[in-house]
Amino acid sequence: MSAMPNYSLTELITVNLARSFKDKEVGFTGLVTGGAAAIYGTSMPLAAMTLARLTHAPDLTILLAGWSHNPDLSTLDVMPDSEFDAVLRDLPCEAHMMDYPGTWAIKRGDIDFGFSSAVQVDRVGNINSVCVGDYRAPKVRLVGPILQPEHMALFGREYVMMPHHGARNFVDRVDYISGVGYPGGEKGRRALGLRSGGPEWVVTPKCIFDFDRVNGAIRVKSIHSEADRDLQSHTGFDVSAAEAALTRTPTTEELDILRRHVDPKGILLGGH
Template sequence: MEINAARMLSGARTCFVGIGLPSTAANLARRITEPGLVLIYESGTIGSKPTRLPLSIGDGELADTADAVVTVPEMFNYWLQGGRIDVGFLGAAQIDRFANINTTVVDRGPDRPEGRLPGAGGAPEIAANCGRVLVVLRHSTRNFVEKTDFVTTLGHGSGPGDRRALGMPGAGPAAVITDLGVLRPDPGTAELVLTELHPGVTVEQVREATGWKLRTADDITTTSPPTAEELEALRALKAAGRSPR
């Protein structure tokens, strides 16, 4: 999942990075295929080159290794809303068939208080204004739901045309990378469709892990297995953040 997510950044120049799996993928891409990739974090760091995976957007490693640090208002008003960032890379707690994302609150069932999540952060603006958006998360019926309990970040709304009607300049989610495969929006309906499987995964496995009746592409392909170079780089990246015993 992490390696295929990193591969999605091939050819990108600038990436607005979310913490967690998106940060792992973006930093891995910069190490193995896109050394010139400019990593941008919500705290105002531009061109960060962390030697380890950052713990949060406020991790000092991001500022210490950045080409520049700007204010948060400048980051959003000038860089993001000005259309100067190619790719936004996000995670999610819930995602629906139109790639709408929930990171705010989940329904925990009768007689139980709602579950509070980290919240929106900059994700709504990232999804609205970046040239395209990538999403990475693990595949289960808990995460891939028929309808999100809350829409934190608009993907494709309820179908084609919704983003344009709301004045959103970015193209929206272009791919959702999971531990089972890759889903992409159908050009006609904007509904997520299974287009790629990871080696050893079946269509039925993906359907069982999805909370709606998942459609599949006419020609489903299989992702290439990780190379030795990719695995070595990923392991080194993760090991760099561990304290020596």
């Protein structure tokens, strides 16, 4: 019988996100609300960027909600639940920015990477947070595009954070495109006038997807455990994890920094 891992799923994902960031990059995340969506869309990205700053990327810039720069997350007692919550306003940080374009501008291409969450993702990486069903008579009306068109078109790359992995979330074709993936690959993006950007990873509780950008096809980068190898039964398009690598495990040093300095109160990642 194998030993239980000494890290949580949120720590595993957070560490792997952190490793993918480079020094001097600028990362942007908003405030997603609501249970697992908030953990995937906001908490893990913030923890990952902070971990990167404390390890290999000391000059990475964190833009929380676009206006709180390099916040001290270790002081949090509760997560703010809106982008102008008093908790966020009073959170110690290096700077606040309330003007536009300010130091970093989306349209100027100053954001190296960002984070999105969605209800649907399809096989070419399009995302949907607008509706389920026909837009003119939807079964469910969702939150809306919430800057996703800009994230997927103007940022250098995008991490799509999916709190659930089921066949209704991973579909052959999204019901509404609120963020553009790789329809027709990178050539297809260029035909739409999109010269850069697009999804880098799609992160789920079961795996990390990346993309064959030439053909525009999603593929399995890694699975989080052997129990996740049967992705097909949870995915609404053809996918195989038979030969997929396991997601790289955290080191003792990474876990120590994450637990003692990034999230000492367990506010971001749900305890240790």
